[in-house]
Amino acid sequence: MTKELVFGHQNPDTDAIAAAIALAYLEKQDGYDTEAVALGPVNPETQFVLDYFGVKAPRVVDHAKPETDLVMLVDHNEPQQSIADIADLTVTHVVDHHRINGFDTSKPLYYRAAPYGCCSTIITQMFSEEGVTIPKEIAGLMMSAIISDTLLLKSPTTTDVDRDALQALAEIAGVDNYEDYGVQMLKAGTNVDAKSAEELIDSDAKSFTLGGKNVRIDQINVVDLEDINKRLAEIKQAMESEAQNENYDLFLVLVTNVLTSNSELITVGEPKDVVAQAFNNQFDENDVMNLPGVVSRKKQVVPPLTTQLEANN
């Protein structure tokens, strides 16, 4: 049996790492010679999770070809989010919870997708369907992935299947109070003091074209909004500088308190008044807007902004 590498997307988050380790284990029971790897170093949140459950971080790779032609993808499918030599490889399995885009194969393969809050939720279902027992530490990783992707089940991307999977995994992992654990874990991933303003505004930033405007939207998770507010001048300076260099019309930073599920939105560029209309809200004198209950860029920020910018285009 030829060796197969199993990995999540670039800039791996906890789900990308947990899902790779879990799928590699599950497919090994089916006779595949799998190894979970990562397309980058783990982030502080994931390192906390790995330490807690005593699991080694997967080896980091940037190409598969020297080792194998066969790969399995988790938590992504779009080629630009994948390994550098994806075009030269054969994908035999995909497990994912995102839209399908630009993913073409020349042969039939195993593809398993569902619109759940977390990829590890799908893999939890697959363990159950195949009657394979989930090892305690892998249950711990997958439980952490669900907490991370759904912000402790508070994100609007959360489904009942995620809720049930989280309960079941916490039991297997022997975690009595997953909320306490989850808060610790989320806190471990939000140490913003150690990061420069430039790092903060780029850490989870994505570019969009909305109503003809170049819009950059970053998201920063914190456990206390004050950690960002005290550095507001420095952060806005960095945003303005990058907006100028990269020709962004608007640069938005969504600062999300993962404990309270509230956010604030820092904005530089124009048209600011249209951004305010999008959220039926207003900016304070520092160009900051409170957004109570907003935690999902994908579901709660991009759609209203798209509508309003297109209406004003």
Add this chain to the structure above:
Amino acid sequence: MTKELVFGHQNPDTDAIAAAIALAYLEKQDGYDTEAVALGPVNPETQFVLDYFGVKAPRVVDHAKPETDLVMLVDHNEPQQSIADIADLTVTHVVDHHRINGFDTSKPLYYRAAPYGCCSTIITQMFSEEGVTIPKEIAGLMMSAIISDTLLLKSPTTTDVDRDALQALAEIAGVDNYEDYGVQMLKAGTNVDAKSAEELIDSDAKSFTLGGKNVRIDQINVVDLEDINKRLAEIKQAMESEAQNENYDLFLVLVTNVLTSNSELITVGEPKDVVAQAFNNQFDENDVMNLPGVVSRKKQVVPPLTTQLEANN
């Protein structure tokens, strides 16, 4: 709950019809308001199956938009094989056993693919995973789809999962001897006497570019090769005429005896000697070559032809 249409590919075969009916039933148990439809009239083989199990042929549609925006695809994913207005619809579910190509979505969805011999095999697994009992007549349809796609488990596309599913479905359907039933069913689909030569050479034809040559390959299923051989002159005449009109360098018709799993290959155009080399074989004085054991165009005809035509390009 918005109504959803469930359908297989254009020119539906038995699997496209059976899988649509089976998935529509399964998802209805999950609360979806589904209706199985077809993108064309059923073929004689499928009509035999529907009559045998007392099931009505699905309604034929060519657009979904007047009725609904939501659809589920079975046995295909490529847009050019799908409903005419596929670009204006939201696909919520796909179950398929083909390569993935040109299938892009803007949102996450349910996608279930596996490299099995038949789409109905995957749906059989899904019934089992979800603990839903398969109604007797739907088991009969899915059993027939597996027999049809794998030519009674003899095609090299057949997997152990198909074999197991066929056994289980035959039991539920109350078919004691699925081989006898399968021969009857395959025979029902092979009445070539009723078709003109032009219909025969176009019934299941696909175009390929191989080694720079325009190659057309049709497949005709029969229960007696003599049914075609007695009309050879007429058929070759039709092939030559269509090759000229459509600029095919080569026109191949693979005539497959579904009872013995042997084929013969009728060829017009050039380079005929390269075709002979591809199969390490020779043509008789009528440009016909015997291909014992060959039943799959996808696995046994296209690959050797590709290799040899590319080597001679």
